Amino acid sequence: RKEVEQDPGPFNVPEGATVAFNCTYSNSASQSFFWYRQDCRKEPKLLMSVYSSGNEDGRFTAQLNRASQYISLLIRDSKLSDSATYLCVVVGDSGNTPLVFGKGTRLSVIA
Amino acid sequence: NAGVTQTPKFQVLKTGQSMTLQCAQDMNHNSMYWYRQDPGMGLRLIYYSASEGTTDKGEVPNGYNVSRLNKREFSLRLESAAPSQTSVYFCASSEGYGREQFFGPGTRLTVL
Numbered sequence: 195r196k197e198v199e200q201d202p203g204p205f206n207v208p209e210g211a212t213v214a215f216n217c218t219y220s221n222s223a224s225q226s227f228f229w230y231r232q233d234c235r236k237e238p239k240l241l242m243s244v245y246s247s248g249n250e251d252g253r254f255t256a257q258l259n260r261a262s263q264y265i266s267l268l269i270r271d272s273k274l275s276d277s278a279t280y281l282c283v284v285v286g287d288s289g290n291t292p293l294v295f296g297k298g299t300r301l302s303v304i305a
Numbered sequence: 306n307a308g309v310t311q312t313p314k315f316q317v318l319k320t321g322q323s324m325t326l327q328c329a330q331d332m333n334h335n336s337m338y339w340y341r342q343d344p345g346m347g348l349r350l351i352y353y354s355a356s357e358g359t360t361d362k363g364e365v366p367n368g369y370n371v372s373r374l375n376k377r378e379f380s381l382r383l384e385s386a387a388p389s390q391t392s393v394y395f396c397a398s399s400e401g402y403g404r405e406q407f408f409g410p411g412t413r414l415t416v417l
Contacts, residue, residue: 240407
């Protein structure tokens with residue numbers, strides 16, 4: 195099983211829709227989780243950390259399910275500007291890899 | 306605050322040439338990282354420096370060397386470039402090992 199797995203998409207949704215991505219991880223001892231956003235040909239940028247109790251930042255909600263070893267990102271009222279690739283990030287289980295990045299889920303919001 | 310800066314932004318090399326990619330951060334972070342990103346492959350860690358004075362190999366270190374010059378600067382050197390090293394290279398930094406990372410704008414490298 196890969197350390198971090200994401201559905202690559204693309205997810206094509208209309209403006210105003212709600213969309214959710216899941217990400218599964220293999221290391222049950224992982225303690226830190228993040229969502230990053232990457233626009234085409236740009237650097238990844240931190241979107242939000244994921245806390246055990248779940249957390250919300252405006253239209254974005256992140257959840258952690260330790261029992262099933264996945265994290266999720268929910269985007270409400272999608273905007274055209276939300277079109278990007280969303281990277282799931284987990285603290286790695288190897289001493290040589292501080293963070294493990296998923297390959298990303300591509301989202302396209304359509305007018 | 307400039308955050309993480311990288312130079313150059315673009316570079317074209319011929320096979321066998323050498324070059325150094327420069328990275329600097331002004332956030333007083335302890336840890337710094339070099340990644341490469343290829344289409345369909347996601348980010349892959351080349352080398353990292355958990356703290357000033359230390360460097361460690363990541364997932365794909367072959368063909369690269371690094372130097373943590375001081376707390377601010379972390380350079381990546383290609384001694385003899387190969388076409389397989391054509392990629393986008395990102396530098397990142399974090400307050401500590403395992404903390405959220407902040408990325409520079411990247412260097413787009415083509416090796417002919």
